[in-house]
Amino acid sequence: MSPLNGILVSARRRALSPISHSAASCAALLLVLTFACRDAAAAPVGEQAISDGDVRKAEKVVAKLRLLHDAADADDAGAYRRLTSKLYPDLFVKVAEMRPGDLSTDLSTAVFLAEKLGRTWASAGAAAADCGSERPDIYLPLCLSLQGGTVRQLLLAKSRLHALWATAVLRNNRGAADAETARALAEMETARANDLLIAARVVEKLKTLEGRLPLSTTDADRGQRFNASGAGFDGSGGEFADTLHVAEALLAWMPRSQTFYHLSGARLAYADGLSWYRKVRQSKSLVVSAASGFVTDPLKELRLDAEQVSTTVQANWKSAIRQTRLAEQSLSVPSR
Numbered sequence: 001m002s003p004l005n006g007i008l009v010s011a012r013r014r015a016l017s018p019i020s021h022s023a024a025s026c027a028a029l030l031l032v033l034t035f036a037c038r039d040a041a042a043a044p045v046g047e048q049a050i051s052d053g054d055v056r057k058a059e060k061v062v063a064k065l066r067l068l069h070d071a072a073d074a075d076d077a078g079a080y081r082r083l084t085s086k087l088y089p090d091l092f093v094k095v096a097e098m099r100p101g102d103l104s105t106d107l108s109t110a111v112f113l114a115e116k117l118g119r120t121w122a123s124a125g126a127a128a129a130d131c132g133s134e135r136p137d138i139y140l141p142l143c144l145s146l147q148g149g150t151v152r153q154l155l156l157a158k159s160r161l162h163a164l165w166a167t168a169v170l171r172n173n174r175g176a177a178d179a180e181t182a183r184a185l186a187e188m189e190t191a192r193a194n195d196l197l198i199a200a201r202v203v204e205k206l207k208t209l210e211g212r213l214p215l216s217t218t219d220a221d222r223g224q225r226f227n228a229s230g231a232g233f234d235g236s237g238g239e240f241a242d243t244l245h246v247a248e249a250l251l252a253w254m255p256r257s258q259t260f261y262h263l264s265g266a267r268l269a270y271a272d273g274l275s276w277y278r279k280v281r282q283s284k285s286l287v288v289s290a291a292s293g294f295v296t297d298p299l300k301e302l303r304l305d306a307e308q309v310s311t312t313v314q315a316n317w318k319s320a321i322r323q324t325r326l327a328e329q330s331l332s333v334p335s336r
């Protein structure tokens with residue numbers, strides 16, 4: 001049984017019940033203890049030097065993140081809006097240009113969270129944060145420390161945490177050996193070990209979908225036709241969709257690493273394939289409804305035929321399998 005089974009909850013249940021401080025603390029402690037055996041296996045930070053170019057880019061990103069964080073902390077919507085207009089999408093571009101590793105992972109995550117903070121400022125920013133849905137080892141303690149804080153405050157705290165870890169990596173790269181840097185690096189290394197377990201669980205979930213596909217990748221490579229009727233596939237794909245919901249919930253706990261982007265791409269490709277598969281299935285098995293008459297053919301409305309869409313489904317699912325394989329391979333690559 002996976003060590004995550006005792007602490008991970010389904011996407012449909014995770015936000016339904018309130019969580020007490022003691023229960024949340026126990027959940028966080030359980031997660032840390034569950035993963036403690038992995039700490040020793042974490043790759044030492046700084047084992048591979050960071051290029052001068054990446055250091056310069058990282059320092060600029062950290063400085064701009066600080067401006068965003070200060071504006072958010074001051075609750076200045078206008079200042080934040082002006083800064084995001086000025087700094088994005090350049091921040092995303094700069095981080096994307098860096099080599100994959102701990103530094104780029106935390107900067108990418110901090111930049112993403114700061115952008116999300118601005119995007120949801122008016123729509124959800126003032127709503128109370130839902131601590132019950134947060135990742136227990138790193139985000140739940142942040143949420144609880146806000147003592148009934150808002151979504152905006154939690155996003156700010158998360159972004160600051162990842163910026164802090166990125167700064168610690170930069171300081172370590174320059175040879176700093178102070179206690180604060182060491183503590184931040186230790187926290188980051190523990191989180192990275194946990195990231196690997198969460199990613200491995202997502203890989204496990206996505207790989208179970210391969211056996212449910214109406215056409216295996218081997219058959220597809222041999223040129224056999226895709227079976228849109230879905231022999232061996234569970235009806236409308238309900239169980240398939242449930243697995244994708246679980247993967248989505250787990251992905252929400254992951255930082256924006258190279259592995260995350262592979263897994264996110266795989267989940268989206270599976271979901272797109274499922275959406276088109278359902279259209280093919282509905283097109284081929286129209287039924288009469290006593291309440292509404294004939295069910296509308298979704299493909300006819302789009303001026304597509306079943307063979308065209310079946311090819312799209314197959315392409316999406318083959319892409320999903322390829323992205324899952326790349327994610328699996330990346331789990332064995334040491335962090336930099």
